Amino acid sequence: MNLTLKIWRQKDKATPGKFETYDAKDISPDMSFLEMLDVVSERAQANGQEPCAFDHDCREGICGMCSLVINGVPHGPEAATTTCQLHMRKFKDGDNIVIEPWRASAFPVLRDLVVDRSAFDRIQQKGGFVSINTGGTPDGNAIPISKKEADLAMDAASCIGCGACVAACKNASAMLFVGAKVSQYMHLPQGQAERSRRVLAMVEQHDAEGFGACSNFQECEAVCPKEISVRVIAEMNRDYLRAALVGTDA
Amino acid sequence: MEDAVSQPSPGIGKVISRMHGSTLGQKALMAVSGIALIAFSFGHMAGHLQMFVGAEQYNTYAHFLQSMGGIKWAIRFGLVALTCLHIFSAIQVSMRNRAARPIAYASNKWIVASLGSRTMRASGGIVLFFIGYHILHFTTLTVGTAGFEKIPEYKLINGLLVDDVYRRMVVSFQNPLLALGYIGGVGLLGLHLSHGIQSSLQTLGVLNSAYRPFFKKLGPALAGFLFAGFAIVPLAVLVGIIK
Ligand code: HEM
Ligand code: SF4
Ligand code: FES
Numbered sequence: 411m412n413l414t415l416k417i418w419r420q421k422d423k424a425t426p427g428k429f430e431t432y433d434a435k436d437i438s439p440d441m442s443f444l445e446m447l448d449v450v451s452e453r454a455q456a457n458g459q460e461p462c463a464f465d466h467d468c469r470e471g472i473c474g475m476c477s478l479v480i481n482g483v484p485h486g487p488e489a490a491t492t493t494c495q496l497h498m499r500k501f502k503d504g505d506n507i508v509i510e511p512w513r514a515s516a517f518p519v520l521r522d523l524v525v526d527r528s529a530f531d532r533i534q535q536k537g538g539f540v541s542i543n544t545g546g547t548p549d550g551n552a553i554p555i556s557k558k559e560a561d562l563a564m565d566a567a568s569c570i571g572c573g574a575c576v577a578a579c580k581n582a583s584a585m586l587f588v589g590a591k592v593s594q595y596m597h598l599p600q601g602q603a604e605r606s607r608r609v610l611a612m613v614e615q616h617d618a619e620g621f622g623a624c625s626n627f628q629e630c631e632a633v634c635p636k637e638i639s640v641r642v643i644a645e646m647n648r649d650y651l652r653a654a655l656v657g658t659d660a
Numbered sequence: 661m662e663d664a665v666s667q668p669s670p671g672i673g674k675v676i677s678r679m680h681g682s683t684l685g686q687k688a689l690m691a692v693s694g695i696a697l698i699a700f701s702f703g704h705m706a707g708h709l710q711m712f713v714g715a716e717q718y719n720t721y722a723h724f725l726q727s728m729g730g731i732k733w734a735i736r737f738g739l740v741a742l743t744c745l746h747i748f749s750a751i752q753v754s755m756r757n758r759a760a761r762p763i764a765y766a767s768n769k770w771i772v773a774s775l776g777s778r779t780m781r782a783s784g785g786i787v788l789f790f791i792g793y794h795i796l797h798f799t800t801l802t803v804g805t806a807g808f809e810k811i812p813e814y815k816l817i818n819g820l821l822v823d824d825v826y827r828r829m830v831v832s833f834q835n836p837l838l839a840l841g842y843i844g845g846v847g848l849l850g851l852h853l854s855h856g857i858q859s860s861l862q863t864l865g866v867l868n869s870a871y872r873p874f875f876k877k878l879g880p881a882l883a884g885f886l887f888a889g890f891a892i893v894p895l896a897v898l899v900g901i902i903k
Contacts, residue, residue, distance in 0.1 A: 429766065482765060482767035482769030510766060514761060516760065580761070581757035581761070582757075610678075617682055622757035622759075623756055623757055624863075625859070626858070626862045626863065628772055629770070629771050629772060632771040641869045644868060644872070645868065646684075647863055647865035648868075651688055651865060654675060654678040654684075
């Protein structure tokens with residue numbers, strides 16, 4: 411198949427970027443989206459052009475490194491799928507495809523389609539953990555946890571930190587990400603000791619990074635490759651208000 | 661639910677700075693003020709429906725409201741304060757949201773967001789103008805009062821002479837421009853609340869997984885009910901059912 415790509419090119423953080431158009435000829439529908447970009451980059455390089463930079467690592471949909479807003483949708487047109495797991499058979503011969511980086515003041519573009527997502531790391535460092543000296547491996551089921559609570563925690567914990575929720579949100583809010591990180595401990599006994607401190611500190615860091623507020627558009631849920639539900643945002647909101655009004659002083 | 665490690669409660673200063681200074685605090689203020697305004701709106705709508713009972717009923721009700729004295733002023737003050745709180749937090753949040761995405765996408769797409777959610781700023785802004793007009797119209801009698809001067813006072817069955825608010829409504833809404841303007845105004849309020857009701861419940865964390873599907877339907881249904889209840893009065897006057 412033959413495609414026309416409009417790709418965002420930007421030299422570095424300080425230089426303003428612009429779109430450049432590339433013809434992608436003879437692309438196999440069995441390629442993944444990133445393989446297609448590999449091919450286009452290799453051909454550009456063979457012509458003496460600078461190849462286009464984009465993030466990726468596992469290419470198995472588990473690490474959260476790949477990104478790209480494809481025709482206005484983070485991770486492209488297929489629901490519950492990372493860009494690395496998206497295949498060219500989802501597109502038609504002759505399609506125009508616009509490829510942009512995640513856009514948020516808290517995710518500055520480093521080069522071309524690569525953005526700096528370390529804001530997520532700083533939010534995690536504020537409370538996305540349990541402070542326990544673990545010692546030896548505890549026995550399985552030593553602490554009973556109901557199936558229902560375990561499932562809610564596991565669903566939240568499946569967030570891979572890709573940032574598509576921020577990219578999709580018209581306010582560039584990271585509440586789905588923070589909600590997932592708060593919710594995964596909220597449903598476990600081990601998460602209780604630091605519960606108030608965690609939600610207060612993580613939301614504070616979210617705000618300090620310059621992410622927007624949640625307008626409950628639910629665009630994040632629609633693009634999340636791990637199908638994290640906005641119920642984690644409701645849970646975080648309730649926990650934040652409880653902690654801020656009557657909880658402990660963080 | 662409780663923290664295992666007990667720590668001192670936050671002081672009042674800390675509580676205020678968190679509610680005022682954080683995204684979640686600002687949104688909570690917007691949601692709480694919005695819900696209080698919704699409660700008032702339902703009462704207001706129910707009051708207007710007495711237009712269908714007749715002049716005696718409606719004027720008795722209007723006179724009762726007018727004679728509340730101090731309570732009336734307390735409610736007015738409260739409504740203004742709630743509206744200011746709502747608008748202030750809306751502006752704060754909107755400015756932050758704008759700054760969070762300084763470079764727009766070339767291919768900007770909405771995926772699932774409802775029409776109501778996408779138009780909150782526009783619908784809220786127009787509703788503000790509508791409320792302003794409504795107050796200048798029926799409360800201060802400053803605008804849209806053509807024909808009011810010919811309306812004599814109304815004599816209640818108990819002999820009391822009161823303002824004929826019933827007749828003012830009829831005279832006003834016999835003007836199609838005013839009737840349609842009011843229907844449009846409450847229509848935009850309905851649009852605002854088609855998202856606002858469920859959004860505020862989500863903001864306050866009421867929508868846990870069990871209740872969410874129910875509230876997601878309840879919100880737009882309540883907004884539609886409120887719109888219908890408000891719009892039916894000018895409509896009924898316009899088509900001559902109330903005269
Ligand atoms: C007076 C002019 C008004 C303005 C300028 C305004 C503005 C806004 C804006 C911009 C939002 C969305 C904020 C966001 O993106 O998160 C909002 C939400 C909301 N508004 Fe209004 N509004 C107004 C009047 C009203 C009235 C009269 C009511 C109720 C009868 C109301 C109820 C709500 C509710 C319940 C929400 C949802 C809060 C949330 O998302 O948690 N608003 N308003
Ligand atoms: S919540 Fe979903 S979209 Fe957001 S970072 Fe986690 S996996 Fe990515
Ligand atoms: S490259 Fe790891 S999730 Fe896509």
